[in-house]
Amino acid sequence: MAYSSERSQEARRSFLDPRTKLALVLVLALFVMGGLGAEQMKPLKTALSALPFLLLLAERQWGRFARGIAMLVLGYGLLFALPYLPGVLNFLALMCGGILTRFVVTVVMGEYLIATTSVSEFISAMEHLRMPQAITIPMSVMFRLFPTIGAEWRSIRRAMRMRGIHLGGAKASQVLEYQLVPMMTSTVRIGEELSASALTRGLGGSTRRTNICRIGFRAQDAVLLLGCLLVVAAWILELCGVKLW
Amino acid sequence: MKSESRLKGRDLINVGIYGAIYFVILFAVAMLGMIPIFLPLLSVLVPILGGIPFMLFLTKVKKPGMIFIFAMIMGILMLLTGMGPWPLLTCAIAGILAELCFRSGRYRSAKKAVLSYGLFSMWIFGNYLPLFTDYEGYFAQRADYGQAYIDAVQKLMPLWMAPVLLVACFVCGILGGLLGRKLLKKHFVKAGLA
Numbered sequence: 001m002a003y004s005s006e007r008s009q010e011a012r013r014s015f016l017d018p019r020t021k022l023a024l025v026l027v028l029a030l031f032v033m034g035g036l037g038a039e040q041m042k043p044l045k046t047a048l049s050a051l052p053f054l055l056l057l058a059e060r061q062w063g064r065f066a067r068g069i070a071m072l073v074l075g076y077g078l079l080f081a082l083p084y085l086p087g088v089l090n091f092l093a094l095m096c097g098g099i100l101t102r103f104v105v106t107v108v109m110g111e112y113l114i115a116t117t118s119v120s121e122f123i124s125a126m127e128h129l130r131m132p133q134a135i136t137i138p139m140s141v142m143f144r145l146f147p148t149i150g151a152e153w154r155s156i157r158r159a160m161r162m163r164g165i166h167l168g169g170a171k172a173s174q175v176l177e178y179q180l181v182p183m184m185t186s187t188v189r190i191g192e193e194l195s196a197s198a199l200t201r202g203l204g205g206s207t208r209r210t211n212i213c214r215i216g217f218r219a220q221d222a223v224l225l226l227g228c229l230l231v232v233a234a235w236i237l238e239l240c241g242v243k244l245w
Numbered sequence: 246m247k248s249e250s251r252l253k254g255r256d257l258i259n260v261g262i263y264g265a266i267y268f269v270i271l272f273a274v275a276m277l278g279m280i281p282i283f284l285p286l287l288s289v290l291v292p293i294l295g296g297i298p299f300m301l302f303l304t305k306v307k308k309p310g311m312i313f314i315f316a317m318i319m320g321i322l323m324l325l326t327g328m329g330p331w332p333l334l335t336c337a338i339a340g341i342l343a344e345l346c347f348r349s350g351r352y353r354s355a356k357k358a359v360l361s362y363g364l365f366s367m368w369i370f371g372n373y374l375p376l377f378t379d380y381e382g383y384f385a386q387r388a389d390y391g392q393a394y395i396d397a398v399q400k401l402m403p404l405w406m407a408p409v410l411l412v413a414c415f416v417c418g419i420l421g422g423l424l425g426r427k428l429l430k431k432h433f434v435k436a437g438l439a
Contacts, residue, residue, distance in 0.1 A: 025325055033327030035386035091393045098387075098394070099279050106327055134257060134314050135321070141261025142268065142318070149269050176294070181432050184266055184298055188438055191262035195255060204254015 009212055014116045015058045018125035020221040021113045024051065025106075027228045031235070033106045040238045044231050051224075052109040059116050068108040075100030119144050124211045137204055144194065149187050156182050250308050260315050263302035267315075268322055270294050281397035285406060288373070288413045292366035296421025299365065300429050301438065303358045309348060312361070316340025316368060328372050335371030339364060359422035366418025370411045377407045 016024075030036050032048055056065040078097035085093050119140050126136040156179055160166060165178050202209055217225075274290050277283040283290075306312060320336030323329075343365035350357025376383045384395050 029325055029327035030329070034329050095279070095394050110326070134252065134310070135318065137254065137257035138261035138264055138314065138318050139321075141258050142265040142322075145262065145265040146269065149265060153269075177428070180270070180294070180297060181428060184301065185433070185436055185438060187266055188262060188301070191258070191265075195258040195262070198258060199254050204257060 009214060012118075013214055014121070015055065015220060016116075016224065017215050017217050017221045018117050018121050019129060019215075020217070020224050021117060022125070023225060023228050025109055025113055027231055028052070028106055028109050031231060033102065037235045037238060040243075041231075041235060044234055048231065049105045052105060052112050055112050056108065059112070061112070061115060064108070064111055064115060068104060068111075071100055071104045071107075075104060114143060114146060117143070118213070120211055120213045121215055123209075124213045124215050127209075127211070128215070133204065141191070141194070141198075145187065145191060148190055149183070152186050152190075153179075153183050156186070252308055252310055252314075256305075256308060256311055257314070259302070259305045260311055260318070263298050263305070264315055264318050266298040267295050267302070268319070270298065271319075272326075281394060281401055284398060285401055285410060285413075288369055288410045289417045291369055292362075292414055292417035293421040293424060295366070296362055296418070296423075296425035297428055298425075299362050300358065300422060300425030301433055303347065303361070304429070306347065307352050309344065312344040312347060312365065313337075313340040316343065316365060319368065320371075323372065329375050331374040331378075332368060332371035335374070336368040339366070339368035342367075355426065359419055359426065362422035362425070363415045363418035366414045366421065367411060369414050373402075373407070373410055376402060377404065380404065 028048060028051075031041065032045055037045070053065060053068060056068065075097050078093040079101065082090060082093055082097070122143055123136060123140050126139070157166070160175075160178050163178075165174055167175055198204075271291055274294060275287060277290070278287045302315065303312075316336040316339055317333075320333035323332035323336075343361045346364055347354075347357055347361040350361075384399065387395060387398075
C-alpha cells in the first residue's frame with residue numbers, strides 16, 4: 001500500500017536524478033563556460049550546449065525554455081548584425097553577443113537545476129553521495145533561498161523606486177543602503193523562520209533522517225552520465241594528443 | 246566543553262543563509278565584470294559590498310569552522326558557475342587564515358572581525374588566477390569576444406597587476422568590513438538582528 005504523499009512524490013518526480021543534474025552542471029561549467037578543451041572538443045561542446053534546452057522541454061518548463069531561446073537568439077542576432085554596425089556599437093554588440101552566447105547555456109542549466117529540484121531531493125542526493133553535513137546543510141539552505149532572495153529584491157526595488165531611490169535617481173550610496181539593507185534584513189528573517197522549521201524536522205540532528213523522496217538512476221540518467229564520461233574521456237584523449245576525428 | 250564547540254544544525258543553516266546573501270551580491274556584481282573596465286574593479290567592488298552580509302554573518306559565528314565552511318562553499322559554487330578549480334584553493338587558504346584570525350579574537354573582537362574579512366576577501370584573487378597562470382591560453386579561449394575586448398582586457402590586466410589585485414582584495418576587504426560594521430550599528434542592531 002502506498003501513502004498518498006508517496007504517490008504525489010512519485011508524480012512530482014523529476015525527469016532526472018539530482019545527482020545527474022549536478023554532474024551535468026559541473027561538466028557544462030567546466031567545458032562550455034570554463035572553456036576547457038581545444039579544437040577537437042568543439043562538436044561535443046555544441047551538443048552539450050543544446051542539452052539544457054532539451055531538458056527544459058522534457059520537464060515542460062515552457063516559460064524558461066522560451067526565455068533561454070530568446071536570449072540565445074538575441075546573442076546570435078547581435079553577432080549576425082555585427083558587420084553592419086559602426087564603431088562603438090560594433091564593439092558593444094560583439095561583447096554582448098559573445099557573452100550572451102557563452103553564458104546562456106550555463107544560466108539555463110542552473111535555472112533547470114534550481115527549478116526542478118526540491119530541497120528534499122537535493123538533500124537525499126547529497127546523502128547518497130556521502131557528502132558531509134557541513135556541506136549539505138548550507139548548500140540546501142542556499143538552494144532554497146536563492147529564489148526567495150530574488151523575489152524579495154525585486155519587490156524592495158519596486159518599493160524604493162516609488163520613493164525615487166533607484167540607480168540614476170539617487171546617490172549610489174543611498175541606493176546601496178536602502179536596497180541592500182532591507183533585502184538582507186528580510187532574507188535573514190525568512191532564513192530564521194526556515195531554520196526553525198528545518199530544525200523541527202530534525203535537520204542537523206545526530207540520527208539519520210529518513211526521506212520520502214524517491215531518487216534513483218533510470219535509463220535517461222544512465223545515458224546522460226555516460227555522455228558526461230565520454231566528454232571527459234574525449235578531453236583526456238585530446239590532452240594526450242590523440243586525434244579523434 | 247567539547248559539545249559546546251561542535252557545529253550544530255543551526256550554525257550550518259546560518260552559514261547557508263549568509264552564504265546565499267553573499268553569493269547573490271557577488272553574482273550581481275560579477276555580471277559587471279563582463280565589461281572590461283570592471284574586470285579589475287571586481288576586486289574592489291566585491292569585497293566592499295560583500296562586507297555587509299559578512300560582518301552580519303560574523304556576529305553569528307561563535308564556533309570554530311564556520312568561516313572555513315563558508316569559504317569552501319564559495320569555492321564549490323565558483324566551480325559550479327564555471328570559474329574553474331583555482332578558487333577552491335584560494336578559498337581554502339583564505340578561509341583558514343580568516344578563521345584563525347577571528348579565533349584569536351575569541352570570536353568577539355570587532356577589530357579582528359574586520360581584519361578577518363580582509364583575509365577572507367583574498368579568495369577572490371582565485372578568480373583571476375586562470376588569467377595570470379596561463380596568459381596566452383586565457384585569451385585564446387575568449388577569441389569569440391572579439392579583438393577589441395581582448396585588447397581592452399590585456400591593457401587593463403598586464404601581468405604585474407596580479408599582486409596589485411591581491412593587495413586590492415585585502416585592502417578593500419578591510420574597507421568593506423568597516424562599512425559592514427557601520428551599517429551593522431546603524432541598521433541591524435536596531436532591527437534586532439545582530
